Amino acid sequence: MLLSADMKGNDSDQKNTELFGSVPGTRSRLIEAAGVIFSEMGFDRATGRQICDLARVNYAAVNYHFGGKAQLYVEVLREAHRRLIDIKAIAAAAQDTGPVEDRLESVLARLLHTMLDLSPEGWPTKVFLREMAAPTTAVKELVELQIRPTAQLFRTLVGQVMDLPIDHLAVVRGALSVFGQLIFIFQNRQTIELIYPDLDLRGNGIDAMARHIRQVTLAGLSALARDIQQGDKG
Amino acid sequence: MLLSADMKGNDSDQKNTELFGSVPGTRSRLIEAAGVIFSEMGFDRATGRQICDLARVNYAAVNYHFGGKAQLYVEVLREAHRRLIDIKAIAAAAQDTGPVEDRLESVLARLLHTMLDLSPEGWPTKVFLREMAAPTTAVKELVELQIRPTAQLFRTLVGQVMDLPIDHLAVVRGALSVFGQLIFIFQNRQTIELIYPDLDLRGNGIDAMARHIRQVTLAGLSALARDIQQGDKG
Amino acid sequence: MLLSADMKGNDSDQKNTELFGSVPGTRSRLIEAAGVIFSEMGFDRATGRQICDLARVNYAAVNYHFGGKAQLYVEVLREAHRRLIDIKAIAAAAQDTGPVEDRLESVLARLLHTMLDLSPEGWPTKVFLREMAAPTTAVKELVELQIRPTAQLFRTLVGQVMDLPIDHLAVVRGALSVFGQLIFIFQNRQTIELIYPDLDLRGNGIDAMARHIRQVTLAGLSALARDIQQGDKG
Amino acid sequence: MLLSADMKGNDSDQKNTELFGSVPGTRSRLIEAAGVIFSEMGFDRATGRQICDLARVNYAAVNYHFGGKAQLYVEVLREAHRRLIDIKAIAAAAQDTGPVEDRLESVLARLLHTMLDLSPEGWPTKVFLREMAAPTTAVKELVELQIRPTAQLFRTLVGQVMDLPIDHLAVVRGALSVFGQLIFIFQNRQTIELIYPDLDLRGNGIDAMARHIRQVTLAGLSALARDIQQGDKG
DNA sequence: AATGAATGAGCCTTCATTCAT
């Protein structure tokens, strides 16, 4: 392989991308298009032709710029990560003062909206959660950079709700409960919509769903915490 | 005759050919082999050649017995769900007399054990979670035949737990909450183990996790139901 | 090959065919169905499945009874020949007394009707004329048995019209002129109907076409004959 | 570069790449090879591998250049008709001044020579007659682009010969008479030579045959026209 | 006599990739 992704590196059409918003440069357009396609079809089902058609570039450009479909995928994951620093903002919000209930619901709503957003701009989250369910070797890096902070955040919040130390196993399981209800909806969205067509996962229903999860979780975890603190070890 | 006696003895044909078992089990061997391959590669990446090689069957047998790769896949999904969730047993448990809480607990325990007791190497688990997360067109069949009944059952149970009509949106969301906590672990086991290495999802930890979900869910849904019936519409 | 067509031979279900009109026997049904399919699709395009479906017999029956698709085709050609002895009747009519014009038109009309008949019973003519255009090795036999007599008939008629000896080259060419106008319509029927949709090749238009050919041919050949007999050697 | 100089020199790329001839001629070689194979085997029996082997081209080139076997076939049909009947020349001849009879004779002579002068080994002849006799779905394209204009031209000429309006059915049938005599020989040459071995369809006999058809047709149609105009409606 | 099961060969197509400019 003559051109490694590293060699081509970080820029060289950023000049186009950033300055002239209209003609973003072949390489950038490819990543953007690949993000959209990969997030919708997954790595296997996505074809180079689809991506290049969407990016309006030559079909050989994938190999020219990235050395292959796989390397393009890695680059897409990296770009997804870059955009998802947004998570930090969420974490900041979680550390605000105020009742835990409000902070939890705010975080839930934000995440749900990001995940269920249908606009093509939402691909970073999607491609990223796809990787969680079917990890490739490329994902290890992402786990450290994206998932662990988010998980840590939930652990913190749940620890506060349950009034237990952060490394108590019940807190870990509690974080999974919250995270699970959230991610499950995203990861199985199509199937859910098939089974429950009267459930709105696109408009206002998203907020309702966030509130629902908050309510169930708070009550459930509080009850559980009470049990535990009365000696019923998990 | 290409099938030697030991070949036929080795695999699980006998238990697979149900009711009026047909004779040599080519069909069963295909499903079993396809399950293994599909669970490892996914539908797209799996090739008919791999499956037939593993099943020690002629390559045209897929078409002869199932009409194509896609229909074989559907059959594999059916078999997977059949092995994962014994709906009848669940339904029976759900119709037992006794407090709703106990019945829900019983159903949950059953599901959790069915899902989590299986080693992650078992293809039914893998192929099933793969499909729910990245639905192919085959999912419609599966939904109608297998998932919808299960979902309906959950809706009924949750409706009883919450003492709300089955088409109340809070019941639908409640069913998702329960299902979500289960399936999420299922679908993201690898990632979860990466992030929470101290959480045991293979040995005794399974029971602990089961108890956790049961406790959170029951308490959470009950509390939510109380709120709703006091006028706080979900 | 264990069973050659010859070995299976001529009968053994003729008892069914002729006596019980309702259940004609596998072998007969196969030939009949194959005739229909071959006449419509040609040998290459016809598939064994189509034939067996139409005949409502097992898919392996073709090989069982005939030893293969090719041998079935030979048998179909033979059967076509058997039914086309009808030609003899035409020849007889041609030798009737009466004006040549009438006899020619009668023969033309008869042939045209047979050729353009759309009922599935018309397959013998069709499968046979198909062979004329794209002769397989199986056709040689048919040429002798079917085509040569018909050609001879036309030569006779044309000879009478032109008042020339039967082996005069002008007579041969004249026969081709008549035959050509006829066969061309059959062999290119679909194309003709595409180009001249207002031309009726199904109902009364057939008779009109026969009369047309008779008129053109008679006048044209007569004129040509006059020229020749005045010394203008063809 | 796989194409050696002699390869490129041998075939007829130069004359095929019309107008803005592209560079290496893979496409042309494919059409030429496909013509040969299709003419010998028919569309169904011909295989892409045969064609590409003959063209010394990669097997995927068919799809790349034409989008599939079917579209390649259409292109071959177009090329065949282009070579067989130079419509423009015919149309020019038809619009010459002078008596209609002369113009018809001129057109007929042209067609006959184009068709019959070609050795039966020339694929354009074969593939074209094959298609008219056993139309595939590709025939519609061909009809619209090539056959209909030619047919229209004949209708015009015959209409002038017969002094009848172009949509008179007798004109349509007259055009068929002319066309039929030509094409029939074309399509059934093998069989004809089998039956009339003393008829020369390769050497000087072609001219004789041309003159024959011209004489019969002119005299026949004229006579028929006289009859019709005297009230004997066709 | 007849059939359901199973086979093997081969075809058309698609895909990611490389070549040459």
Added chain:
DNA sequence: GATGAATGAAGGCTCATTCAT
């Protein structure tokens, strides 16, 4: 830097055929 042309490797499927009963 970028692209149209061309490649080769499979992949899924269909077909005629054979096997075993």
